[in-house]
Amino acid sequence: MSDGQGHYAGAGGQGTGPQPAPYPQGGPYVGHNPYAQANPYSPADHPYAQAGPYAQGGPQPTANPYAQADPYTRSDAYGHARPSAAPSFDGPFPGPRPRRSRVAVLLQFTLQWIYAPLWIAALAALFAILLWSGGGGPSGPDSDAWLKVNRTFLPPRRLKAELTGRPEDWERYVAPILERRIRTAEAEYAAGAGDVGADLGRTMGIKLAVRLYRGLGAAGVVRLAERYGWQGVPSGGDLGRVRLSRRFPAPVGVSAPGPQDPPAAPGTPWGPRPARFALLLPFMFVLQFAYVPVCGALSLPAFWVKHPEPDYWDRWGARWTVGPRAFWAEFSGSAAAWDRHVRRIVARETRRGGGQGNARGNGQGAEGPRRIRVNLATYRGAGAQHVLRVAAEQGFYLDPAYSPEPEVCVRLHRPGPAA
Known part of the structure; x- marks a missing residue:
């Protein structure tokens, strides 16, 4: 077929590369190959003949694990569905979860202003009934999840992240939450909380529910936590939350008196404290x-x-x-x-x-x-x-x-x- 300048495809025209021979030499059709003559554009002389990543004899492409239908589809600014990047995995931490339906998200955001006040009023009435009956009424479920009204509440910043599905929007939403929980956990450590290990170091742990980082993925949350010195903890088959921990070493250079040392003076940290007014x-x-x-x-x-x-x-x-x-x-x-x-x-x-x-x-x-x-x-x-x-x-x-x-x-x- 002519390219408009008198050249034909396969004939070495301008802007075309060397065409592969349909019958490899040494095959059963030697002598009958109409293209067996010398190619004027040999690989050594052709300007685009550099060895590609999949040159003959080189590494061959592997099968794409995401070649099947991608469930992680996103929508562009015009609402048209477009395939997103395949979910990334960083070791044992999964990537973004499937997006929720836009209709369901908008419906939850609209109805929460109705059912949340009713929920709180029902809880207040239940507590009043239990107090009036002296706690002899019917017992609730073992879990206290039904008390957490805030778990079903959809704030505006998360609404934007749910609708757009962009990782940067999810990161802007979950980053302040993660920072606040890390700050609280470190304050609890300073107050004496944590699991003591065999080396006398203490480990603090926090966890985030998937609703807080759906579009960012557990791997993204772990990357954010690493900025504060925290590490991700593999949760196995539990995909509903991501777990984070930080190990604090045992204190060194502790100065304290021994049980048999002379008594500490009053008013000092280890001595008697000032008495309160007796009257x-x-x-x-x-x-x-x-x-x-x-x-x-x-x-x-x-x-x-x-x-x-x-x-x-x-x-x-x-x-x-x-x-x-x-x-x-x-x-x-x-x-x-x-x-x-x-x-x-x-x-x-x-x-x-x-x-x-x-x-x-x-x-x-x-x-x-x-x-x-x-x-x-x-x-x-x-x-x-x-x-x-x-x-x-x-x-x-x-x-x-x-x-x-x-x-x-x-x-x-x-x-x-x-x-």
């Missing part, structure tokens, strides 16, 4: 039965908000409340009364195997390693060092997995038989 304690003891429930009731509207400090109540309570057992010790200021109170709390937690209360624990039983925590309200007038002295009699020592914070609490550890 104020009776009024505080009586009034706390009124304002403590009020503070708890005021915090109910934000029950789904997680405070960055898990011991917030302990810090507040140590300042504005007084326990019935610690009342006489603090009111009298007697060293013997404080000693009896500290011994009673430590002995109780030793028997309970690390329960909850004024001294908290996360022990693994009487035979395994044990960890308990004694709060400031227990040893205010005796000093944190006195807690170390009493705990040493039960085999407990200052926990090396935590930085000492004697102004707030004393964390104790008793190794297991293997250690």
Whole structure:
């Protein structure tokens, strides 16, 4: 066929490359090949004859794993469906999930302004019924997911990401959420949370539901988390969330007195704390039965908000409340009364195997390693060092997995038989 300039395809015209011979030399049709004459455009002289990536004898293309119908289709600005890039995978972390229907997204965004208030009103009525019946009514499901109204709420920024499906829109939506959860988790670590490992380092973990990163993929969330020093944790077959963790090493260079060291001076971090005004304690003891429930009731509207400090109540309570057992010790200021109170709390937690209360624990039983925590309200007038002295009699020592914070609490550890 002529190209308009007197040249014909296959004849070495201008702008054409060498045409492959339809009958390879050495085959059964040698001598009958009409194109067997010398080619004036030999590969050595042709300007476009460089070896390509799939030249004869070179590596051959492999089968495309995404050659089948691509379920990850996106729409352009005019609403026409166009195939998107194949979902990327970074190790065990999957890429973007299939997009939701635009109609379903818009319907959810419209109806949420109707069903969300009704949902909240129904929950308030249910709690009122349970309180009125004294908790004897029918019990709800084991999971508390039905209480999380915010899980079904679609904010405007996520609405845009759901409609466009662009990874950059999803990243703008999930990045502030991820940063806020990482900041909260690190604040919880500073307050003493985390799983203690064999090397006394602590590991913090967070997870995000797939609804928060659908168009970005778990691999994209892991890449964002790595900027803050966090790593992705393979979740196996659980595609409904992505898990992240960060390991914090054990503190080094901890400075603390030993149980047998001379007593710390009053007013120092490990010595007795300043006593509260004695005449104020009776009024505080009586009034706390009124304002403590009020503070708890005021915090109910934000029950789904997680405070960055898990011991917030302990810090507040140590300042504005007084326990019935610690009342006489603090009111009298007697060293013997404080000693009896500290011994009673430590002995109780030793028997309970690390329960909850004024001294908290996360022990693994009487035979395994044990960890308990004694709060400031227990040893205010005796000093944190006195807690170390009493705990040493039960085999407990200052926990090396935590930085000492004697102004707030004393964390104790008793190794297991293997250690």
